[in-house]
Structures are given as structure tokens and as C-alpha cells.
């Protein structure tokens with residue numbers, strides 16, 4: 001379902017740059033000119049190693065950037081620019097855009113019963129009576145398959161397992177009926193068996209509620225199960241974007257290819273595990289030119305000099321690599 | 332007898348409410364030299380407890396652990412016999428397992444002193460570092476100056492300095508980025524091949540296990556439910572729980588396949604279900620499963636499973 005639709009996207013991030021104060025009293029850019037769009041009912045994946053700027057990009061949509069962070073660019077949610085207007089950002093957060101995190105306890109208050117935290121949230125955003133809010137919360141818990149939802153409302157977060165807590169965090173995020181769910185590594189802390197349940201849950205919610213999802217994960221297996229389209233980030237920039245099947249089965253940017261080569265998949269005889277040399281650069285120390293060049297086996301002189309633009313290479317597909325060494329290489 | 336041999340191992344903890352938790356409820360496991368044995372299972376099933384008991388970091392409530400034919404004594408009171416120091420452990424978190432105030436040379440020096448005790452050719456600090464793909468020049472630096480993957484290499488270099496014959500590695504790559512995971516996994520495989528050490532590789536990540544392990548042992552709620560050579564286990568698991576774990580794995584192939592859901596949660600080990608511990612989650616359970624504990628049976632070459640309904644593999648009697 002690659003959305004090459006004519007309708008305007010639900011969310012459109014344009015030229016987003018986020019700078020942060022450094023220890024030396026300077027500013028450094030952690031996110032550099034990101035463009036990203038999400039259609040209605042679409043699941044968009046954002047991949048990349050630690051520190052590539054995935055979480056900061058997501059937090060900027062919610063207006064939840066850490067203190068000192070300065071975003072520049074446009075974040076259009078149904079045509080309202082969330083960066084230009086603090087009021088637009090506040091009215092959207094929680095009600096129209098909701099977020100779940102790797103650790104469900106980030107969103108759940110340990111001392112409040114499940115019912116209390118879910119209904120307060122719903123009452124605030126939907127202006128419902130306590131009774132109506134209870135009904136909404138129970139429905140939502142039931143939808144995420146919490147057994148015995150009425151009884152679960154009286155319990156506290158620590159009385160549930162990690163997987164159940166993540167389901168409750170998702171139920172809580174969705175109770176006010178948002179159009180966009182941002183999920184930052186929602187299954188990273190979970191066992192594969194529990195992860196499978198959460199992935200199926202998110203896919204079901206998208207189908208039933210026409211929910212749009214921004215899925216942040218460095219796990220390309222999770223990406224492959226859920227995302228319609230994938231963006232790959234490196235050192236604050238998008239280096240590849242395209243339909244899931246294209247990006248994962250036929251990676252075209254050397255970084256995407258490197259990430260996939262490092263993963264065990266298929267049968268052991270298919271390919272040896274090939275580690276990417278080195279590690280991702282820290283903010284403030286992004287290499288000049290193509291930031292990936294010190295780790296790239298295809299790097300040429302020009303890569304060290306010029307920052308590559310994200311250029312279209314096929315319908316819906318773009319890469320930031322003028323060398324394009326994988327253009328004709330089968331995966 | 333195997334290099335590392337675990338028999339009927341039981342590990343118990345006293346929980347906060349005074350209830351006893353049996354984290355390992357009677358497990359057998361063997362590691363031969365030059366072999367990688369993986370121990371897999373969901374979090375809380377007892378993998379780390381088994382690993383710690385295997386190297387003598389905790390005292391088992393029952394059962395035996397022998398290394399090189401000698402019983403492994405729990406650490407503590409008496410200094411360990413030199414021969415037992417050739418059994419080494421590597422932990423998940425390279426950030427907490429290396430003392431931040433000590434230089435790399437000193438950390439590795441500890442291991443070298445151990446190898447002095449049991450004789451054999453002395454390695455140098457530089458040799459240990461180069462063996463794990465680091466430069467000898469980093470010896471005077473501190474752990475915090477390195478990335479997670481590099482620290483895990485340092486931790487492995489320290490274990491190697493003791494010239495081990497067997498290494499127990501508890502989730503040694505789980506805390507690392509995918510690319511660092513691949514390089515540490517490749518490093519462990521080459522060490523096992525070149526030095527003929529035995530490796531007990533504890534992990535919850537089955538896709539990496541399939542890649543590197545000769546033998547895979549699957550644990551559920553304190554018990555071993557299946558043991559088999561990795562490839563046949565992967566292709567045709569005999570135990571429904573192994574099948575559930577394998578079905579839940581995602582493949583980064585871009586095909587959009589949803590992993591299979593294994594419903595339910597791991598039960599509280601303080602109150603394990605009667606009969607087969609897996610029966611409340613088992614898709615094919617029969618009445619007998621909730622009353623009778625399934626015995627481990629030999630069902631194929633090197634293959635055992637503990638399930639009433641598991642059939643021997645074809646052409647095996």
C-alpha cells in the first residue's frame with residue numbers, strides 16, 4: 001500500500017532540522033533537513049542505528065523536544081503547522097497524535113490504577129463524564145485483549161507483565177481516538193513471542209480504525225512485518241526511502257545494505273554475517289560530505305566533499321548517494 | 332564425559348513474599364570442546380540462573396556441575412582451584428561488567444595472572460587485544476572511552492587472557508546495535524573454531540542462535556523442553572514451545588509476513604502449572620498434559636524433547 005495518493009498526507013514533515021546545545025556551549029545539529037510524510041491508515045517505518053535522530057524527529061511532532069532543542073522547518077498535521085503555532089501543537093498532542101515508548105512505564109503512572117489514568121486522559125481530551133469515560137476505557141482495554149477489562153481497571157501497572165503493560169499503554173494512547181500513533185521501539189524490550197502479539201495488535205488497529213502509525217525501530221524484521229513504507233536515517237539525515245518490499249529486499253543505499261547484511265536471516269548458508277565496520281558518529285562529530293563515508297566500502301573522493309541530496313531513483317523511492325553502487329546489483 | 336556437564340540442576344531463590352522461586356527445576360546440559368551450545372527461552376525462564384550456577388557464581392539447591400571431570404565449587408569461601416579458572420563468564424552488559432576506574436591493561440592483567448596459575452604459555456595484553464580485533468595500543472585507556480561493541484570485545488579479551496577451555500556468555504550481544512552484534516557473533520565463532528574452547532551461549536534471539544550454535548537447548552519455566560542440533564531443530568521443532576518461538580521470529584525480507592502469536596504470558600515460576608508447565612499456552616494440549624509431567628525422550632540423533640505428543644523423527648527408532 002505505498003501511498004502515492006493524490007490526497008494530502010495526514011502528517012508532512014518538511015525540512016526539519018533540530019539543533020541541540022553541546023557541552024562546549026555550542027550548538028550541534030542532530031536532525032538535518034528531514035522530509036517525511038504519512039498518509040491516512042498508513043504505517044511508516046523509521047529505521048537507523050542508535051543516535052541517528054529517530055526519536056528526536058518523533059518528539060518534535062508532539063512538541064516534546066528536550067529543553068534547549070531548537071527545531072526549524074515545517075510539521076504539517078492536516079494542514080496546521082505544529083512548529084509555527086504552539087496552540088496547534090498543544091491541541092493535537094494526546095488527542096490527535098499519541099505516542100507509546102519502548103518502556104511502557106514511561107507512559108503509565110506506577111501509583112495510579114489503570115482505570116484512573118485511562119479515564120483522566122479520556123475525560124480531559126474528549127470532555128466526557130466519568131461514566132462515559134469508563135465505558136471508553138473498558139472498550140479500549142478489551143480491544144487490546146486485556147482479559148477481564150473491568151477488573152483490570154482497578155489494578156496497578158506492576159501487577160501486569162511487560163507485554164500486558166505495553167498493551168495497556170497502547171490502549172491508553174488510543175483511548176482519546178488519535179489519528180496518528182507514534183510508536184518508538186514498542187517491542188524492543190519484549191520477548192519475540194510477546195512482540196508478535198503487539199505487532200498483530202498494531203496492524204489490527206490500523207485496519208479497523210484507519211489509524212496512521214509512525215513506527216520507530218532499528219529492528220528491520222519488525223519493520224518488515226508492519227511498515228508499508230520505510231525511511232532509513234543516518235547521522236540525522238534520511239538516506240533512503242521507499243516501499244517496504246523495495247527497501248528491504250533490494251536495498252539501494254550502501255548503509256541500508258550494510259544494516260541488512262549484518263542481520264542473521266534466511267538460512268545460514270545464504271550469506272555470512274557481515275558486520276558494518278566502525279560505529280555511528282556522535283552528534284557534533286558527523287563526518288563532512290556523506291556522513292557514512294568512513295564506514296562505506298564504496299566511498300570515493302567526492303563522498304568526502306559533497307553532502308549527497310536525497311534523489312528520486314524510482315517511483316516512491318529515493319536515496320542519498322550519487323555513486324549508487326547497488327543500482328544494478330541483485331540483493 | 333563432556334567438558335562442561337550439568338545434571339539435574341536446581342536453583343532456588345527466596346522471593347520477596349517469602350515464597351520460594353524455583354528458577355531452574357532440574358536441567359541437564361552438556362558442552363563439548365570446540366562446540367557452541369545455545370540456551371534460549373523467554374525472559375525469566377531461568378537461563379541466567381543456569382549460567383551462573385554453571386560457573387559457580389550461585390550455589391545450586393540440588394544437582395551437579397562438573398568441568399573437566401571435576402565438580403565446580405561455588406565461589407566464595409575458598410580460592411578456586413586453578414584448573415577451574417579455565418571456565419570463564421562473559422556478561423550481557425559491557426558497561427557494568429568492566430570496572431570503569433581500571434585501565435584496559437589491568438583488567439586483562441587479572442586474566443593473565445589466572446593463566447599463570449594453571450601454567451601454559453603466557454599471552455601478553457597486546458596479544459589478547461589483537462585476538463579480539465582491537466589494537467594493542469589501547470591498553471592504557473579506560474573502558475568508558477569505548478563503544479558498547481568495543482567494550483564487549485575487551486570483556487572477551489579479559490576472559491581469553493585466562494586461557495579458558497570453556498566460556499559461558501550470558502546475552503553477550505543483546506545490548507549492542509545490530510552491526511556490533513554481527514561482529515561479536517563472528518568473533519565468538521572464530522574463537523571457538525581456532526582455540527577449541529566450548530561456548531555456552533545464552534540468548535533470547537533465535538535468529539542469531541541458528542547462525543552460530545551447533546546445538547540449541549530450549550528452556551521453558553525452569554526446564555529444558557528440547558535439545559537438538561540447531562538446523563534440524565529450526566527446520567522441524569519437536570516441542571510445541573520451540574515451534575512457537577521459531578514462528579514468532581520476524582524476517583527482514585520485506586515480504587510483510589506477520590509473525591505467529593504465541594498467546595499468554597510466562598507463568599509465575601513460584602507457582603508453575605501442574606503437569607506440563609507449558610500446557611496453559613500449548614495449542615495442542617490434551618487432558619493428560621495438565622496432570623502428567625512429560626519426560627525427556629530421545630527422539631532423533633542428538634534430539635530430545637519433553638512432550639507427551641512429540642513423535643520420533645522419521646527413520647529413528
Ligand SMILES: Nc1ncnc2c1ncn2[C@@H]1O[C@H](COP(=O)(O)OP(=O)(O)OP(=O)(O)O)[C@@H](O)[C@H]1O
Pocket residue numbers: 020021030048049050051052053054055056057066067218282283
Ligand atoms: N536532550 C538531549 N541533549 C543533548 N543531546 C541529545 C538529547 N537528546 C538526544 N540527543 C542526541 O541527539 C542524537 C539523536 O538522538 P535520538 O534520541 O533522536 O536518536 P535515536 O535515533 O532515537 O537513537 P536510539 O536508536 O538510540 O533511540 C543523539 O546523538 C543523542 O545523543
Ligand SMILES: Nc1ncnc2c1ncn2[C@@H]1O[C@H](COP(=O)(O)OP(=O)(O)O)[C@@H](O)[C@H]1O
Pocket residue numbers: 344345346352353354372373374375376377378379380381600
Ligand atoms: N537473585 C534473585 N532473587 C530472587 N529471584 C530471582 C533472582 N534472580 C532471578 N530470579 C528469578 O528467577 C527466575 C529466572 O530468572 P533468570 O535466571 O534471570 O531468567 P532468564 O535469564 O532466563 O531471564 C525469574 O523468575 C527471576 O525473577
Ligand code: SF4
Pocket residue numbers: 253254255290291292293294296297298299300303308320321322323324325
Ligand atoms: S555517497 Fe559515497 S560514502 Fe556515501 S553511501 Fe554513497 S558511496 Fe558510500
Ligand code: SF4
Pocket residue numbers: 570571572607608609610611613614615616617620625637638639640641
Ligand atoms: S506435553 Fe502436552 S501441553 Fe506439553 S507441550 Fe506437549 S502437547 Fe503441549
Ligand SMILES: [Mg+2]
Pocket residue numbers: 054055056184
Ligand atoms: Mg530513540
Ligand SMILES: [Mg+2]
Pocket residue numbers: 378379380
Ligand atoms: Mg537473563
